[in-house]
Amino acid sequence: MAIFICSNCGYGSAGWLGRCPNCGQYSSFVERDYDEKGKNQPETKKLKLTSFKEIRTTVKNRLSTGIFEFDRVVGGGFVPGEVLLLSGEPGVGKSTLLLQTLVRLKTVYISGEEAAEQVKDRAQRLGLNLNNFLFSDDLQVEGIIAGLEELTQKTDVLVVDSIQTVYSKSVESSSGNVSQLRESANRLIGFAKKNKVTLVLIGHITKGGDIAGPKTLEHLVDCVLSFEGEKLSNYRILRATKNRFGSTDEIGIFEMKPQGLTQVDNPLIFLANDKQPVAGKAIVGVAEGKRSLFFEIQTLTVPTQLAIPRRVVNGVDFNKVQLLLAVIRKHLHIPLDTYDIYVNVVGGVQIRSTSADLGIISSLLSSVKNMPIPLNTVFIGEVGLLGEIRKNRFEEKVIKEARRLSFKSIYSSTTLKSITELGRFFKIA
Numbered sequence: 001m002a003i004f005i006c007s008n009c010g011y012g013s014a015g016w017l018g019r020c021p022n023c024g025q026y027s028s029f030v031e032r033d034y035d036e037k038g039k040n041q042p043e044t045k046k047l048k049l050t051s052f053k054e055i056r057t058t059v060k061n062r063l064s065t066g067i068f069e070f071d072r073v074v075g076g077g078f079v080p081g082e083v084l085l086l087s088g089e090p091g092v093g094k095s096t097l098l099l100q101t102l103v104r105l106k107t108v109y110i111s112g113e114e115a116a117e118q119v120k121d122r123a124q125r126l127g128l129n130l131n132n133f134l135f136s137d138d139l140q141v142e143g144i145i146a147g148l149e150e151l152t153q154k155t156d157v158l159v160v161d162s163i164q165t166v167y168s169k170s171v172e173s174s175s176g177n178v179s180q181l182r183e184s185a186n187r188l189i190g191f192a193k194k195n196k197v198t199l200v201l202i203g204h205i206t207k208g209g210d211i212a213g214p215k216t217l218e219h220l221v222d223c224v225l226s227f228e229g230e231k232l233s234n235y236r237i238l239r240a241t242k243n244r245f246g247s248t249d250e251i252g253i254f255e256m257k258p259q260g261l262t263q264v265d266n267p268l269i270f271l272a273n274d275k276q277p278v279a280g281k282a283i284v285g286v287a288e289g290k291r292s293l294f295f296e297i298q299t300l301t302v303p304t305q306l307a308i309p310r311r312v313v314n315g316v317d318f319n320k321v322q323l324l325l326a327v328i329r330k331h332l333h334i335p336l337d338t339y340d341i342y343v344n345v346v347g348g349v350q351i352r353s354t355s356a357d358l359g360i361i362s363s364l365l366s367s368v369k370n371m372p373i374p375l376n377t378v379f380i381g382e383v384g385l386l387g388e389i390r391k392n393r394f395e396e397k398v399i400k401e402a403r404r405l406s407f408k409s410i411y412s413s414t415t416l417k418s419i420t421e422l423g424r425f426f427k428i429a
Helices: 067-075 094-101 116-126 141-150 178-195 319-332 354-368 396-404 419-425
Strands: 002-006 029-033 083-088 107-110 132-135 157-161 198-204 223-228 235-243 251-257 260-263 281-289 291-303 310-316 337-345 377-379 410-411
Touching: 002 178, 002 198, 067 251, 083 094, 094 116, 094 198, 094 337, 107 116, 116 132, 116 141, 178 198, 223 337, 223 419, 251 410, 251 419, 281 396, 291 354, 291 396, 310 319, 319 337, 319 354, 319 419, 354 377, 354 419, 396 410
Parallel strands: 083 198, 083 223, 107 132, 107 157, 157 198, 281 377, 310 337, 377 410
Antiparallel strands: 002 029, 223 235, 235 251, 251 260, 281 291, 291 337
């Protein structure tokens, strides 16, 4: 008996179809033989149970990369057999980050994006010694696994750059689609778990949100890392959106320089050394894991000439800014519909913490009233729909750090109860 399988998504049909009803791909059905009696199916394996007392822990055997900002995010280093997915915009510096973090470990580097000469040229430009690296541009997953099993020396890390370029001979479709991604990833993950080798998969995030992107693999891996940063900015932030062996609250901060990525541990790195206060600028304090960071938010408000006022937001969530604008209109009675509003976080970084709410409102009021906020002033707090200022997690920790850094005026839920009190600061009745 024959069935027809979609080579793009794996959907099955009893007859050939011109268009797959599941993924919408045209002319993707391939005929396959199907043993109705199940003669060719693998034999059933009996359930094997193991007591938790007999299971060894792997967290104690972490492999440190020597890059503190990277180890902080992954939980202290690589766990043997761990599978990580590193995603980010093309050109953000994912390959550079891995070359620098893995230079001390025995690494097998599978590259479908760059030739060996290109990788070596980058390493020389960064001043890295890659004597512990083994390179290959063979992209068939069965060949990769067979070659690694015959490798006599111990391998600490296997890097696949990128997972979209690897393919399996058992799937009749081009590399990069859903079927190839899942099959290739499952085979590589099975090998990594069995041989206690750390596996790092690199995936691109496309603007079109292609179905073959890293989102397809997030549920298969142990840790999902996101490398963020504007190409025109020198700063990069490494976040863990999923981590089975550590926390997802930590972030790593790097600065891109001609010699590569350098670690940043200064909490005031994103602040400018201005000597005069300027209207529309506010400093916010947020907690990222065990560290407190301070960012500068700039807001520009100008009278609009459009029927629908323009709203441009960079560095914070657009919908969050829209929500805060509604709170201002409701509780402070300011007609913001007559202004074009532009909000930007200096440094090209993203702020996800709700602790920045109070600072966003303060920078906007400062711009509308043309009232500069005094220097050495910081805002910490979440703003609710009813205009109340809520205490955020780790607020005391951020306040303590702000005092240590000589901020003279600290506005938070302990000093302000609602934005109405904040409005009095800007002489709003």
